[in-house]
Amino acid sequence: MKKVARKARKTGALLLCTTILLLSACSGGASSNQAASGEPYDENSKANISWLNILHTASPPTETILNKIEEKTNSDIQFSWIPDASKEERINTSLASDSLADIVTLTMLDNSSVRNSLKSGLFWDVEPYLNDYPNLAKISEDTRRSASISGTLYGVPFQKDLARNGITIRKDWLDKLGLETPHTTAELMEVARAFTEDDPDGNGKDDTTGFVDRSDLTYGAFKTLSSYFGTPNIWEVSADGKMTPEFMTQGYADTMDYMKELYQKGYINQDFAVTAKTDQQQKFAQGRAGIYVGAIFDSKNLLNMAKGIQDDMELVLVNDITSTGNEADRAIWAANNGIGGLLSFPRSEVKDEAELKRVLKFVNDLLDEDVYALMTYGIEGTHYTVDDQDAATIIDTDLWQQEVQPFSASRPKESGFKIHDADPLKKESDKLIADNADYAVLNPAYSLESETYNTQGSELQKTITDATYKYILGELDRAGFDAAVESWKKSGGDAIIAEYEAAYKEIQS
Amino acid sequence: MAKPVNVSDASLLTHDRQAVRKRGFGVRKHMLLYLMILPGFLYFVVFKYFPMGGLVIAFQDYQPYRGIMGSEWVGFKHFIRLFTEPTFFMLLRNTLVLFAMNIVFFFPLPIILALMLNEVRHKFFKNSIQTIIYIPHFMSWVIIVSITYVFLTVDGGVLNELLAAVGLPKISFLTSSEWLRTVYIGQIIWKELGWSTIIYLAAITVVDTQLYEAAEMDGAGRLRKTWHVTLPAIRPVIITLLILKIGSTLDLGFEHMYLLLNSLNREVAEIFDTYIYTAGLKNGQLSYSTTVGLFKGVVGLVLVMLSNRLAKKMGEDGVY
Structure with a gap:
């Protein structure tokens, strides 16, 4: 009897121990910090870097490119990927539970919890260090100011093109119907009508619409069209400091009327309020619509997707539409004022100045020409070839999508490098996006x-969004x-x- | 002879009881039994009760970097905000209406289906039907909502093309507030109907066959047997499942509704779960989300207690 009890007690103790061990093992995994923290970092030592990053593609990249990047930047990178679609909750919970990494990609600077944790001093202020690094020193004063929160720069800003949106139109359909490329909203309406009613694909069936749009008032057609009607970018500030939200302006009302007309006359896909981006692009690629409003560089994708389905597809890119026809009224909204977010360094992970300097050097190295080429096009000979004009051509699109594309959103800067895409559509869209910068409308409240x-x-x-759709x-x-x-x-x-x-x-x- | 035995029995009992009182639950004696409970007990303490402590942030302006100890206490501020929010009654109404529809339209169906399957005499046919109707349960909501989208969309959706072909006007099922509830309940029925029959079918198999034979002797037909034998026999199971169902009242399924929700049906589609996500978590307002969640939990608890009491009044056992 006694023996049994003792045995049982022993087993119990063992059980308890195992449970506790298991529990501690679980919590231990999450907080495992990067190795050798606390030791001062040598500038030229191999850096151990963990990076909480946003993934814009379906699956994370394979090791191929990562190894090359590690080699070039003399580092050992450990990624934790967060899918873009769930970034809000994931970033918020990471911030809340302090399970961060050496580098945290923060893309939603207007999110209140992100703002609060930045302001709380959870992250390093990097402004004083930037000028010590050749590539980071080049970040313009304007960009630094826009990316600051209450006057402090809490990370290295992602430098994006200011305004990337425009219109992609089926050139072959325009030619077939004898139409000119539109330059005013009225001409655009006429093109939409003709694409809907005049059978642009010549199959004798009423199976096309002008526009194809998705359930997104910002990155879909609405906001870009609203710029053409002179709507401010989210907020407008008058000379005497009065603020007006965009939806209280005439331009917004005009845009709603324009969209309403498109909808009622059937010049736009009737289910645009529930259409996802992939469905929208599929419909365009299948030749069911001829006008796509979105990022101008999407045109290259659209053409790629149409291969084998709509082989006659030719595209024309338009970025100079106005409602008045006056060049002076040209305008296009700038998403987040050209700031793609911040690469931030939490104090809990990057413990001291020496460590910060090593991480900053790593970010600086990411901006090098050859690392940019790696993250954009991949490995020369495997993923792309380059001619003597520095124009790159992707050889294996599937391989590129799998191994390289996931990195493209992690580039701290997206343009201004020597190497460029040889694809004529991509070249054209790069040019138009550069043009757009001159007409960009900023949001005056962005850093307020x-x-x-x-x-x-x-x-x-x-x-407001609901009311706009309903209108x-x-x-x-x-x-x-x-x-x-x-x-x-x-x-x-x-x-x-x-x-x-x-x-x-x-x-x- | 009988008397002394009785006396010693009684003394033994009191002795035992005293022992229990003295040693507190007889831990030593029943060591092994307690050990067996331990993992389950730990599970509930660590994963259920311990996290509940986090509910206190509903009364704080919780800031992650300050922690629970460092955050400011604000009393009922978040509750006041919730109850004065213009959307509060919309949320409550939508949640309760969908819950009621769930009970009225969905709950009886698996019972009926189980009874019908029970009447099927052909073994192979019965088993294949059972297997086929289980399948949708294993599909995720994303897939089911996507399938629905393909069927119901206005541009090229199968159903709308059919309507158009016979000359009827197209119906925007996905973007109108009138159809949302129908679509929502329809999807639940499609997905969960087969799966929900399992417990009823199991309950039906243990019904004493003698009862059926007796009923047959009395000249009862199939309907009579179902009504007077099968249904009363599975009544406790039905009541238990109903109470459990009511317990998860306000859990209408975040994922499902979030996928169906859009700007045009929000007035009937926004429920507490989606509101917690969009107003709370997406904005990082952890305290406010907790407040809404806590309110939801309290309403669910009250409903369970009420229905349990009702079940007991009706002469059933209830769940506790």
Whole structure:
């Protein structure tokens, strides 16, 4: 009897131990810090870098390119990938539980919890160090200011092209119907009508529409069209410091009417309010529509996707549409004022200045010409060839998509390098995107603070987004839309306006 | 002879009881039994009760970098915000309406189907039907919503093409608030109907066959036997499942609704789960999300207690 009890006690103790061990093993894995933290870093030593990064492709890249990058930057990189679609919750929980890495890619600088943790001093202020590194020193003063929060730069900004949006149109359809490339919104409407009604693909069936759009008022057609109607980029500030949200301007109302006309006359896919981006691009590639509004460089993808389905497809890219026909009215919104986010360095992981300097050197090395080529095109001979003009041609698209493409969103800078794409469409879109910069409309409130916006902004925005869709689909009239705007103002919009105006005044003085 | 035995029995019992009182639950004596409970006990403490402590952040302005100890206490601020939010009643209504529809339209179906399957005499046919109707349960909501999209979309959706072919107007199932609830419940039925019959079928198999024979002797037909024998026999199972179902009232399935939700059906589609995600987690408002979640949990608890009491009044056992 006693023996049994003792045995049982022993087993129990063992069981308990195992349980505790298991538990501690679980928690231990998450907090395992990078090796050798605390030891001072030598500039030229091999860096051990963990990187919490955003993945824009379906699967993470294979080792091939990573090994090359590690070789070039003398580092050992450990990626933790977060799919772009779930970045909000994942980044927020990582911040909340302090399970970060040496480098954290923060792309949503307008998200309140990201802003709060940046302001709380969780991350290093990098501004004083930037000029010590040749590539980082080149980051312009404007970019640094736009990427700052309350005047402090909490990471190395991703430098994106200012305004990347425009219109892609089926050139072969235009030619077939004897139409000119449109330059005003009225001409664009006419093209949409002809593409819908005049059988541009000549199959005798009524199976085409003008526009094909997706359920996204920002990156889809709506916001780009709204720029053509002179709508400000999210906020407008008057000379005397008054702030107006875009949806209270005439341009926004005109855009809604334009979209409404497209919808009611059937010149746009009727289910655009529930269409995903991939479906939208598929429809275009299958020849079911002829006008695509989005990032101009999507044109290359669209043409690739159409291979074998619509072999006659020829595309023309347009970025100079206005509603008035005056060159002076040209405008195009700049997404996040050209800031793609920050590469931030948490103090909990990057313990001291020496370590920070080593990580910054690594980021600096990522901006080198050959690392850029690696992250953009891959390995010469395997993924691409290059001619004496530095024009690169991808040889194996599938391999490139698998091994190289996932890195492209991690490049701290996307243009301004010697090597460039030999693809004529890509070249053309690069040119138009560069053109766009001269007409870019910035959001004056981008780096301003509003407590109400931080807590309720996105909830409030839903009111407006819903009302906009309903107006376009004819479920709300003008009075109904105005009522939604009123409710926006009452439930916090007025407070946001007041807070932004105060913040703006402070910056101006 | 009988008396002393009785006395010693009684004394033994009291002795035992005293022993229990003295040693507290007889830990030594039943060591092995307690050990067997231990892993389960630890599981609940570590993964269920310990995390519940985190609920206190509903009464704080929780800032991750300050931690629970360092964050500011704000009392009922978040609760006041929730109850004064103009969308609160919309959320409550949508959640309750969908819950009611779930109970009314979905809950009886597996019972009916199980009864029908029970009547099938052909073994092979019965088994194949069972297997086939289980399959949708193993598909994720993403797949089911995508299939629905292909069927119901206005541009080239199968159903709308059919409607157009017979000269009827197209219906925008996916972007109208009138159809959302129908589509939602329809998808649940399609996915879960077969799977939900399992427990009922199991309950039916243990019904005493003598009862059927007796009923047959009395001249009962198939319908009569189902009504007077099978249904009363599985009544406790039905009640238990109903109470459990009510317990997960407000868990209408975040993933499912989030996939169906869009700007045009939000007024009927936004439920607490999606609201927690969009208003709370996406914005990093952890305290506010916790508040909404806590409220949801309390409503669910109250409903379970009410339905359990009701079940007991009706002479059933209830779940506790």
